[in-house]
Amino acid sequence: LAKIILALDAMGGDIGPKITVPAAIATLNKHPHVDLILVGKKDILAPLCSKYPSLLDKRLFIHHADQIVEMNDQPAQTLRNKKQSSMRIAVELVKAKTAHAMVSAGNTGALMAISRFVLKTIEGIDRPAIIARLPANNTRGFVHLLDLGANVDSTADQLLQFAIMGMVMAKAIDGIQSPRMALLNNGKETIKGNELVRQASQKLNDHPVINYVGFVEGDQIFKDIADVIVCDGFVGNIALKFGEGIVRLSLKVTRSVFEQNMFTKLIGFLSQPLLNRVARLCNPSKYNGASFIGLKGMVVKSHGNADMKGFAIAIDRCIAAVENNVVGSIAQQISDLLDLNAL
Amino acid sequence: LAKIILALDAMGGDIGPKITVPAAIATLNKHPHVDLILVGKKDILAPLCSKYPSLLDKRLFIHHADQIVEMNDQPAQTLRNKKQSSMRIAVELVKAKTAHAMVSAGNTGALMAISRFVLKTIEGIDRPAIIARLPANNTRGFVHLLDLGANVDSTADQLLQFAIMGMVMAKAIDGIQSPRMALLNNGKETIKGNELVRQASQKLNDHPVINYVGFVEGDQIFKDIADVIVCDGFVGNIALKFGEGIVRLSLKVTRSVFEQNMFTKLIGFLSQPLLNRVARLCNPSKYNGASFIGLKGMVVKSHGNADMKGFAIAIDRCIAAVENNVVGSIAQQISDLLDLNAL
Numbered sequence: 293l294a295k296i297i298l299a300l301d302a303m304g305g306d307i308g309p310k311i312t313v314p315a316a317i318a319t320l321n322k323h324p325h326v327d328l329i330l331v332g333k334k335d336i337l338a339p340l341c342s343k344y345p346s347l348l349d350k351r352l353f354i355h356h357a358d359q360i361v362e363m364n365d366q367p368a369q370t371l372r373n374k375k376q377s378s379m380r381i382a383v384e385l386v387k388a389k390t391a392h393a394m395v396s397a398g399n400t401g402a403l404m405a406i407s408r409f410v411l412k413t414i415e416g417i418d419r420p421a422i423i424a425r426l427p428a429n430n431t432r433g434f435v436h437l438l439d440l441g442a443n444v445d446s447t448a449d450q451l452l453q454f455a456i457m458g459m460v461m462a463k464a465i466d467g468i469q470s471p472r473m474a475l476l477n478n479g480k481e482t483i484k485g486n487e488l489v490r491q492a493s494q495k496l497n498d499h500p501v502i503n504y505v506g507f508v509e510g511d512q513i514f515k516d517i518a519d520v521i522v523c524d525g526f527v528g529n530i531a532l533k534f535g536e537g538i539v540r541l542s543l544k545v546t547r548s549v550f551e552q553n554m555f556t557k558l559i560g561f562l563s564q565p566l567l568n569r570v571a572r573l574c575n576p577s578k579y580n581g582a583s584f585i586g587l588k589g590m591v592v593k594s595h596g597n598a599d600m601k602g603f604a605i606a607i608d609r610c611i612a613a614v615e616n617n618v619v620g621s622i623a624q625q626i627s628d629l630l631d632l633n634a635l
Numbered sequence: 636l637a638k639i640i641l642a643l644d645a646m647g648g649d650i651g652p653k654i655t656v657p658a659a660i661a662t663l664n665k666h667p668h669v670d671l672i673l674v675g676k677k678d679i680l681a682p683l684c685s686k687y688p689s690l691l692d693k694r695l696f697i698h699h700a701d702q703i704v705e706m707n708d709q710p711a712q713t714l715r716n717k718k719q720s721s722m723r724i725a726v727e728l729v730k731a732k733t734a735h736a737m738v739s740a741g742n743t744g745a746l747m748a749i750s751r752f753v754l755k756t757i758e759g760i761d762r763p764a765i766i767a768r769l770p771a772n773n774t775r776g777f778v779h780l781l782d783l784g785a786n787v788d789s790t791a792d793q794l795l796q797f798a799i800m801g802m803v804m805a806k807a808i809d810g811i812q813s814p815r816m817a818l819l820n821n822g823k824e825t826i827k828g829n830e831l832v833r834q835a836s837q838k839l840n841d842h843p844v845i846n847y848v849g850f851v852e853g854d855q856i857f858k859d860i861a862d863v864i865v866c867d868g869f870v871g872n873i874a875l876k877f878g879e880g881i882v883r884l885s886l887k888v889t890r891s892v893f894e895q896n897m898f899t900k901l902i903g904f905l906s907q908p909l910l911n912r913v914a915r916l917c918n919p920s921k922y923n924g925a926s927f928i929g930l931k932g933m934v935v936k937s938h939g940n941a942d943m944k945g946f947a948i949a950i951d952r953c954i955a956a957v958e959n960n961v962v963g964s965i966a967q968q969i970s971d972l973l974d975l976n977a978l
Contacts, residue, residue, distance in 0.1 A: 366824075401822075429884060441821050444829040478784050478872035479744075481709075486787040486869045510876025514884045526829045527870055529821035531877040533853025538878040541772060541857045542885065542917040549909045549916075559905045566892045566899060573892075574885040 293325040296614050297391050298607065299382040302332035303360045305397025306597045312397070313340040315603040319611075320351050322604075326611060329391055331355045332378040357381045361398050363596060367405035379403060383410045386589040392614045393590035395581075395607050397598055403591065404442055404584060411589040414619070416626040419443050420586035421454045422525070422593070423461055424532075427574055430516035436462055437476075437513065437521045440582060441529030448491035451475070451522055453626070455496055457585045458520035459503075460625050464616035466519075470503040474518035476527060477507035488524065496522075501625075539575050543567075581609035583618075590619050636668040639957050641950065642725040642734035645675035646703045647741025649940045655740070656683040658946040662954075663694050665947075669954060670694045672734055675721040676701070700724045704741050706939060710748035722746060726753045729932040735957045736933035738924075738950050740941055746934065747785055747927060754932040757962070759969040762786050763929035764797045765868070765936070766804055767875075770917055773859035779805055780819075780856065780864045783925060784872030791834035794818070794865050796969070798839055800928045801863035802846075803968050807959035809862075813846040817861035819870060820850035831867065839865075844968075882918050886910075924952035926961075933962055 302312045309332065316328045330337050334356040341348050348354075359377035361370050374380055379398050385391040387410050396403050404420070413420055423438035438458050443450065455473050462471035475493055477485040484507060485493070496504040508517050510531060523531075546567060550560025580602040584591040590613050594606035613619075645655045652675065659671045673680050677699040684691050691697075702720035704713050717723055722741050728734040730753050739746050747763070756763055766781035781797050782789070789797075798816050805814035818836055820828040827850060828836070839847040851860050853874060866874075889910060893903025923945040927934040933956050937949035956962075 427884060427888075429887060444821060476873060478787060478869050510873040510878075511880030511883065513877065514880040523873075524829075526821050527873055530819060530853040530866075530870055531874045534856065534874040534878050535853075535881040537854030537857040538881055538917060539885065540854065541770060542882065542913055544772060545770075545916050546910070546913045549912055556909060559902065559909065562902045563906045566902065567889070569892055570885055570889045573888050574881060 293615075295325055295327065296323075296611060297327045297329065298610055298614070299329045299331055299355070299385040299391035299394040300607070301379045301382045301394065301396035301398055302330040302337055303357070303378040303398075305594065305603070306363065309336050309340055311598065311600050311603050313337065314600045315607060316352060317344055317347065318600070318604045319607045320347055323611060327351045327353070329353045329355050329382075329385060331357050331382040331385070333357065333360075355381065355385070361402045363399050365399055365402055367399075367401040370399070370402040371405050371409055374402075380406050380410070383407055383589075383591065386591070387411055393592065393610050395592045395594060395603075395610045397594035397596055397603055397606070399596075400441070400593055403593055407584050407587055407589075407591045411587040411591070413586050414588055414623045414626060416630045417453055417457070417586040417622075418450050419446075420584050421457060422528075422582050423458060423585055424582035426513060428514045428516070432466065435513060435519060435521060437523070437528060437532070438585075439523065439525035439528050440532055441525045442584070443525040445526070446488070446524040448488060448495055451488070451492035451524065452495045452499065453586070455499075455502055455520070455522045456625055456629065457622050458522060459501070460621045461583070461585065461618060462519050464618050464621050465612050468519050471519035472505045472517070473502050474505050474508040474521050476513070476521050476523035476531075477509065480507050480509060480512075482507070492522070536575065539571065543571055581606035583609065583613060585618065585622060588619065588623075590614060636958075638668055638670065639666075639954060640670045640672065640734045641953055641957070642672045642674055642698070642728040642737040643950070644722045644725045644737065644739035644741055645673040645680055646700070646721040647739040648937065648946070649706065649740075652679050652683055654941065654943050654946050656680065657943045658950060659695060660687055660690070661943070661947050662950045663690055666954060670696070672696045672698050672725075672728060674698045674700050674725040674728070676703075698724065698728070704745045706742050708742055708745055710742075710744040713742070713745040714748050714752055717745075723749050723753070726750055726932075726934065729934070730754055736935065736953050738935045738937060738946075738953045740937035740939055740946055740949070742939075743784070743936055746936055750927050750930055750932075750934045754930040754934070756929050757931055757966045757969060759973045760796055760800070760929040760965075761793050762789075763927050764800060765871075765925050766801060766928055767925035769856060771857045771859070775809065778856060778862060778864060780866070780871060780875070781928075782866065782868035782871050783875055784868045785927070786868040788869070789831070789867040791831060791838055794831070794835035794867065795838045795842065796929070798842075798845055798863070798865045799968055799972065800965050801865060802844070803964045804926070804928065804961060805862050807961050807964050808955050811862050814862040815848045815860070816845050817848050817851040817864045819856070819864050819866035819874075820852065823850050823852060823855075825850070835865070879918065882914065886914055924949035926952065926956060928961065928965060931962065931966075933957060
């Protein structure tokens with residue numbers, strides 16, 4: 293396997309280095325062909341890494357960055373005032389081709405703004421999108437949904453671009469020959485939907501390569517109907533967070549239901565590890581590692597409160613994207629499409 | 636208490652009379668001031684009702700209807716071809732003021748089309764909306780969300796109308812003096828959102844009566860931030876169904892997790908009643924009884940696969956709406972608003 297070098301925003305996320313460094317070590321142990329650059333405050337990272345002399349400065353490198361992007365920093369201010377942040381410098385390393393891709397658990401809006409500004413979009417793509425895997429009741433166990441909030445007020449052409457990018461992801465990473473593509477809608481029937489999805493439906497249907505299967509409703513995402521589902525980022529973001537909220541409420545209610553009496557407390561105690569597993573499997577936004585696609589470089593966003601395991605999964609996702617040349621494949625597919633339109 | 640007469644679409648829903656008739660009986664036993672008209676096939680309903688001679692033809696009446704609206708009937712065809720359906724006739728009874736309001740567990744699209752056509756919208760309301768209670772982590776245990784799918788491509792003025800209707804509902808039925816009103820968005824910050832919500836935000840903010848608290852994100856619906864949350868029906872429908880899908884997937888995953896071995900099966904067996912309770916409390920679309928508001932008559936929609944208890948809750952919701960004169964209050968509030976605008 294060819295060598296892969298990733299930059300990690302070591303300071304990002306709710307917890308930061310205490311999560312990112314152990315996840316980096318786990319990744320290096322698991323993938324011998326991967327090197328990692330930890331970007332962040334050297335005085336914090338060096339002591340954490342010194343325990344691994346066999347890796348440090350051989351496969352694990354520290355790249356100092358003075359600033360940290362906070363979770364509530366505004367994207368525009370971050371762009372202007374945090375040029376020395378771990379997040380910004382990690383993205384710059386991708387731009388400079390020092391790293392093949394980067395991973396961050398930091399502020400999503402800031403990461404998107406920096407990624408767009410530094411990496412730029414692929415020719416023929418108007419706007420990057422956020423794509424993630426959601427748990428689903430199919431053999432693979434997941435489905436791709438995009439856009440999850442990078443864009444609002446998308447046009448039908450942009451939804452078509454999202455579909456092409458999603459198709460490339462599912463093909464390249466999951467090896468699905470002809471991914472089933474659907475549009476998220478408030479009904480299955482062709483007469484349903486707003487102006488936008490009806491226009492987009494026409495475009496997806498007319499496309500020579502996309503395997504378009506039509507509309508799906510919100511609850512059908514989790515069934516075995518489509519491999520990739522496209523929506524505007526406004527809808528995708530709200531639906532995803534709605535699901536996250538319901539799962540969190542269910543856990544809270546579950547806890548209180550099990551608190552009733554001694555007997556229910558005992559059952560609760562016994563069920564705990566099993567229910568934790570359910571929560572992990574079903575939390576839509578913890579299925580870790582959302583990718584920003586449509587940029588001239590790969591950026592993977594881990595959930596802000598991901599634990600070590602979650603952040604390591606996001607890194608794995610990033611490695612898979614690099615190995616399968618997702619960025620190059622999207623560029624090729626879009627360029628083919630532009631040629632086609634030019635005929 | 637003044638006498639209340641409700642019409643029930645006795646044939647509607649996945650199960651029909653076997654659910655609707657027992658729910659009607661339970662309602663009559665619970666509410667001495669309520670009479671019910673069961674609309675549907677007499678040959679099916681009469682034998683089910685004959686067991687209750689003390690109620691039949693005294694407080695429980697059968698109104699024959701020849702046709703049934705099926706769950707997959709198209710709204711437009713239903714309007715044209717099912718004028719003798721139990722659903723249509725129950726709505727006609729409200730129009731004729733024979734009944735104060737009606738409840739159906741039937742096809743939502745058909746019920747909305749019939750309700751709009753027969754009852755018409757209140758003066759000053761462009762389009763009716765679907766409002767429902769979602770489970771929430773506040774003292775009341777729920778929050779109102781609208782529109783849940785009656786409208787797509789709403790305008791900012793229509794969202795304002797939805798807000799006014801939601802405010803009236805929360806005031807009249809729940810006795811909340813000044814309901815906290817929020818708009819569903821993909822971020823809390825004022826710079827977030829699509830064109831529509833930003834325009835609507837301005838209008839809600841400028842309104843003299845609405846207690847507008849700003850934007851809420853999808854997962855914040857379930858927190859104690861707002862009493863009424865407004866969105867376009869496209870978004871509301873998708874988010875609600877997304878949540879429904881996640882809950883259903885979680886139940887499926889829970890079952891399989893508990894199937895691992897003898898020990899986990901035992902824990903599963905012991906937890907079952909508690910987990911069923913959690914599922915009932917947290918399923919966003921089973922919190923039964925969505926109301927169609929903005930019409931010159933009250934229509935309550937029960938979930939299609941509601942059980943007897945669920946359908947009875949929908950009837951209770953309908954009784955509360957009639958007792959608190961929701962239709963009249965909305966008309967009054969909207970008329971005041973129109974007067975205000977005319978100044």
